[in-house]
Ligand SMILES: Nc1ncnc2c1ncn2[C@@H]1O[C@H](COP(=O)(O)OP(=O)(O)OP(=O)(O)O)[C@@H](O)[C@H]1O
C-alpha cells in the first residue's frame with residue numbers, strides 16, 4: 437500500500453480508466469470471438485445464434501421485450517420490498533426478544549433447507565397463474581438474507597455502546613432507533629444486495645413456471661419456438677435489469693450511508709499500514 | 710460521595726467461579742480525583758461497572774450520594790478505552806448524543822459543546838466525521854461527550870490507554886484543565902503509574918485477582934501540576950512506593 441496508491445490524483449484517474457478499459461476490451465473481444473466461431477463453424481442458429489442475430493432480434497422484438505420487462509421489474513421490486521417489509525421487523529423481533537428468538541430462529545434457519553425455487557409449482561397451485569405467485573417466490577427467496585444480515589447487524593455492536601447509552605438514561609426504544617439500527621444499516625445493505633439478486637431469480641423462475649407475461653415467460657415461449665436469438669435477446673434485457681436494480685441499491689447505500697464505506701475503508705487502511 | 714463497602718463480585722464460568730472483586734472497601738469524597746492502578750485482570754473495570762450500576766455486585770453495597778446503586782447511574786459521564794463514537798454523526802452531533810439520549814433540548818447545549826471542543830483543541834472540527842479524526846482526537850470528542858451535560862461524576866476506564874505517550878501527556882493536561890474549578894468527582898482507571906500520580910488526589914492500588922484494595926496513597930504537590938512535575942523528588946517517591954507495592958505483591962519482579 438505504498439507507492440502506487442499514494443500517486444498523484446491525475447495518475448489515479450488514469451489508472452481507474454484503465455481499470456474499466458480491461459474488462460470492456462475482454463467483453464468486446466469475447467463477442468468478436470463468438471461471431472467468428474459462428475461464421476467459421478457454421479453452427480446452426482438453433483444452437484448458437486450469432487451476436488449480430490441477437491442484436492437483430494433485440495431490435496425487431498423490442499416492443500415485445502419492453503412490454504414484458506415491465507411486469508418482471510414490477511414483480512422483482514414488489515417481491516424485494518415485501519421481503520424487506522417482512523424481514524426487517526422480524527429480525528428486530530428476533531434480536532430484541534430472546535423468547536421470540538428461541539421459538540422462531542431455529543425454525544427459520546432450518547427452513548432454509550427447503551429449496552425455495554422448488555416451491556414455485558406449489559405456490560402456483562395455491563395462488564393460480566398471474567402476479568401473486570411470482571411475487572411470493574421472489575419474496576420467499578429474498579427474505580432470508582435480509583433477516584440474517586439484519587440480525588447480525590443488530591448484534592454487531594460493542595456492548596460498551598449500550599452501557600454508555602444506559603448511563604445516559606436512554607430508553608430502550610431510543611437505544612434501538614438511534615444506536616442499534618443505524619449501526620446495523622451497513623450489514624442490512626449487504627443483505628439487501630444479495631436479496632435483490634435473489635428476488636430477480638425468484639421472479640424469473642415464477643414467470644417460467646407459471647405466468648402469461650414477463651421476460652421469464654418470453655424466455656419459455658422463445659425456447660419452445662426454437663428462437664434462440666430471442667432467448668439471448670431476453671437474457672441481455674435481464675442482465676441489464678439486474679445490473680440496474682442491484683446498482684440502485686448500491687447507489688442508495690452510498691447516498692444514505694456515506695459514513696459506512698469511508699469508515700470501513702479507513703479501518704482497512706489502518707490495519708494495512 | 711461514593712461509598713463502596715464490602716463489595717464482592719464473582720462470575721460463574723464453566724471452569725468454576727472467577728472471583729473478580731474481593732471485599733473491596735473504598736470511600737471517595739466529593740470533588741476527589743481518584744485513580745485505580747492494578748495488574749491486568751484484577752477487576753478494575755468490573756469495579757467501575759459496579760459503580761456505574763451497569764453490573765451488580767455479588768455482595769456488598771455501593772452508594773452514591775447516600776443512594777444505593779441498583780440500576781444504571783445516570784448522573785455521570787463515562788469514557789472507555791475506545792472512543793465509541795457514532796460513525797454516522799459528525800463531531801458536534803457525537804457530543805450532543807449525550808443530550809439527545811437524555812431527552813434534553815439540544816439547542817441549549819450546542820454552545821457548551823462547541824466551547825468544550827474548543828478547549829480540547831478541536832475548534833473548527835465540529836463538522837468532521839469520526840473517520841476523519843486521529844485516535845487522540847476521537848478520544849477528545851469522547852471526553853467532551855462525557856462532560857457536555859456537566860455531570861458531578863466522571864468514570865473513566867483507561868481512557869488514554871490506546872494513545873501514544875505524547876498525545877497521552879496532552880490529554881492528561883486537557884483533562885486537568887477541564888476538571889479544574891468544577892467540583893467534579895473522578896474515578897480514573899489506568900495502567901500507568903505516573904499518569905495516576907500526575908492526575909490524582911488519591912491513588913488506589915489493587916492486588917491481582919481477586920482484586921482487593923492494598924494501598925491508598927494521598928497525593929499532593931506544592932507545585933502546580935505541569936508535566937515537569939514528574940521529575941521532582943516527591944513524584945518519584947510516590948512512584949517508588951507504588952512500584953514497591955507491586956513488587957511485594959509479586960506482580961513485578963526485579
Ligand atoms: N462477564 C465476565 N464473565 C466472566 N469473567 C469475567 C467477566 N468480566 C470480567 N471477568 C473476569 O474478571 C476479572 C476482572 O476483569 P476486569 O475486566 O475487571 O479486569 P481489569 O482490571 O479491568 O483488567 P484490564 O486492566 O486488563 O482491563 C478478569 O479475570 C476477567 O476474566
Ligand SMILES: [Mg+2]
Nearest residue numbers: 753754755866
Ligand atoms: Mg479493564
